[in-house]
Amino acid sequence: xxxxxxxxxxxxxxxxxxxxxxxxxxxxxxxxxxxxxxxxxxxxxxxxxxxxxxxxxxxxxxxxxxxxxxxxxxxxxxxxxxxxxxxxxxxxxxxxxxxxxxxxxxxxxxxxx
Amino acid sequence: xxxxxxxxxxxxxxxxxxxxxxxxxxxxxxxxxxxxxxxxxxxxxxxxxxxxxxxxxxxxxxxxxxxxxxxxxxxxxxxxxxxxxxxxxxxxxxxxxxxxxxxxxxxxxxxxx
Numbered sequence: 001x002x003x004x005x006x007x008x009x010x011x012x013x014x015x016x017x018x019x020x021x022x023x024x025x026x027x028x029x030x031x032x033x034x035x036x037x038x039x040x041x042x043x044x045x046x047x048x049x050x051x052x053x054x055x056x057x058x059x060x061x062x063x064x065x066x067x068x069x070x071x072x073x074x075x076x077x078x079x080x081x082x083x084x085x086x087x088x089x090x091x092x093x094x095x096x097x098x099x100x101x102x103x104x105x106x107x108x109x110x111x112x113x
Numbered sequence: 114x115x116x117x118x119x120x121x122x123x124x125x126x127x128x129x130x131x132x133x134x135x136x137x138x139x140x141x142x143x144x145x146x147x148x149x150x151x152x153x154x155x156x157x158x159x160x161x162x163x164x165x166x167x168x169x170x171x172x173x174x175x176x177x178x179x180x181x182x183x184x185x186x187x188x189x190x191x192x193x194x195x196x197x198x199x200x201x202x203x204x205x206x207x208x209x210x211x212x213x214x215x216x217x218x219x220x221x222x223x224x225x226x
Binding site: 006032034036041042043044045046049088090092099100101102103104105106 | 147149155156157159162201203207213214215217218219220222
């Protein structure tokens with residue numbers, strides 16, 4: 001059973017601060033990793049994808065991957081109230097000949113003014 | 114570009130009634146299609162996935178079924194709804210190779226009363 005674990009939160013940070021979201025996964029064979037943002041009542045939208053160990057930056061967002069420790073994180077710099085949402089971690093690896101994605105339960109982020 | 118159409122957006126159904134949710138994809142051929150359910154405050158639960166016409170894999174035994182009558186069409190059904198079937202249903206497209214993100218439909222909010 002492949003598992004993806006996230007702290008459900010809520011994580012509360014002041015506007016302008018750095019928000020740090022973490023995710024751990026159980027399947028060492030996992031090959032691709034994704035962070036999605038989901039506003040209440042809406043479908044998830046992709047924020048970042050990462051495939052290699054290290055950091056990947058895109059604007060205010062940085063994804064970090066450590067395959068040896070089996071964790072992936074998302075940093076949001078200069079957090080804004082509009083960043084308040086649930087952040088879902090998704091991991092993809094081979095399963096029964098297909099690349100089945102597994103989602104974590106999500107971390108609720110609240111950015112207060 | 115890929116587009117996923119999912120309808121209806123909201124649905125209120127009595128216990129014991131049937132269900133049919135439809136999802137169609139544009140802009141790609143032979144997509145891998147997925148049905149997820151998200152209960153209030155919970156993560157995405159994978160219900161079914163399909164790698165081709167007539168090919169359905171079920172991840173969780175339950176009161177639901179799925180069909181793939183055409184390459185770009187994926188249908189979620191139930192003969193008799195239960196209260197526990199309430200939730201937010203999402204159709205998603207993942208490419209068959211490992212390094213791609215998911216594209217989601219807008220979701221269907223189902224309330225069983």
